[in-house]
Amino acid sequence: MEICASVEDIRSVVAGYKRAGESVGLVTTMGALHEGHLTLMRRARADHDRVVATIFVNPTQFGEVADLAHYPSDDARDIDLLKGEGVDALFLPEVAVIYPPGDETIVETTELANKLHGKVRPGHFRGVATVVARLFNICLPDAAYFGEKDYQQLQVIRRMVRDLHFPLAIVGVPTVREPDGLAMSSRNVRLTEADRAAAVVLNRSLSEAERLVAGGTTVEALGDAIRAVIRSEPRATLRAVDIVAAETLTPVSGPVTGKIAIMLSAEFGSVLLIDQREIAP
Numbered sequence: 001m002e003i004c005a006s007v008e009d010i011r012s013v014v015a016g017y018k019r020a021g022e023s024v025g026l027v028t029t030m031g032a033l034h035e036g037h038l039t040l041m042r043r044a045r046a047d048h049d050r051v052v053a054t055i056f057v058n059p060t061q062f063g064e065v066a067d068l069a070h071y072p073s074d075d076a077r078d079i080d081l082l083k084g085e086g087v088d089a090l091f092l093p094e095v096a097v098i099y100p101p102g103d104e105t106i107v108e109t110t111e112l113a114n115k116l117h118g119k120v121r122p123g124h125f126r127g128v129a130t131v132v133a134r135l136f137n138i139c140l141p142d143a144a145y146f147g148e149k150d151y152q153q154l155q156v157i158r159r160m161v162r163d164l165h166f167p168l169a170i171v172g173v174p175t176v177r178e179p180d181g182l183a184m185s186s187r188n189v190r191l192t193e194a195d196r197a198a199a200v201v202l203n204r205s206l207s208e209a210e211r212l213v214a215g216g217t218t219v220e221a222l223g224d225a226i227r228a229v230i231r232s233e234p235r236a237t238l239r240a241v242d243i244v245a246a247e248t249l250t251p252v253s254g255p256v257t258g259k260i261a262i263m264l265s266a267e268f269g270s271v272l273l274i275d276q277r278e279i280a281p
């Protein structure tokens with residue numbers, strides 16, 4: 001696996017692939033790789049001749065400096081995992097490479113970035129769009145792979161690519177789950193055994209939502225049912241149940257007649273977990 005720290009080096013590696021007529025799939029990460037990331041790599045591997053990964057802990061998407069300081073990082077372990085997946089090249093830049101001195105350019109999807117999760121974390125999705133735009137321009141892939149678990153992030157990136165005419169495909173990859181249904185996340189390791197067992201309630205509430213939509217229901221009844229399932233688990237502190245139109249994330253009400261997205265967040269001890277599902281009636 002080629003490991004590149006500079007824009008020039010990764011560009012020259014990718015240019016070599018392109019000269020040989022090979023297609024390139026990109027997976028952007030902030031490291032601390034888990035099975036969810038590796039699934040994205042495998043999907044990119046299945047679709048393309050070459051897979052490029054990036055590891056960059058992006059400071060502009062963290063509101064709190066403390067959050068950034070505590071972000072787990074183990075490059076040696078991540079590099080071994082990427083090699084194990086047969087990733088061809090890794091871009092591992094320093095902050096000053098991505099944000100050169102005097103940098104002043106931002107990318108923002110003004111509507112999508114500032115609702116729902118974006119309201120709670122102001123500037124977060126602007127930071128994501130800004131770094132992802134840079135990584136796309138540096139790595140020039142044919143397609144990039146993102147987990148559906150970070151549903152709002154995926155919609156922000158799709159919108160940015162569409163609006164700015166980036167010449168690449170965005171592929172959303174379904175959430176990878178533990179055998180009991182808990183969505184995989186780097187945060188799961190911080191759950192106590194009891195909270196880990198309790199956290200499956202998120203997936204259970206989404207399955208109940210699917211059942212209700214299949215039988216015909218309203219957005220209001222659906223919200224009540226999801227809240228009731230999560231509140232039946234005493235270890236869960238519910239933070240948000242958002243039911244919105246899929247892709248646009250606009251508010252919906254009344255009978256469920258079109259494709260919706262349900263976005264959940266709840267705390268288990270001090271660990272905030274999210275989960276989501278797109279459901280079509």
Ligand code: PAF
Binds near residue numbers: 029030056150153
């Ligand atoms: O999902 C992530 O890990 C990050 O938000 C991303 C897309 C790599 C941008 O820093």
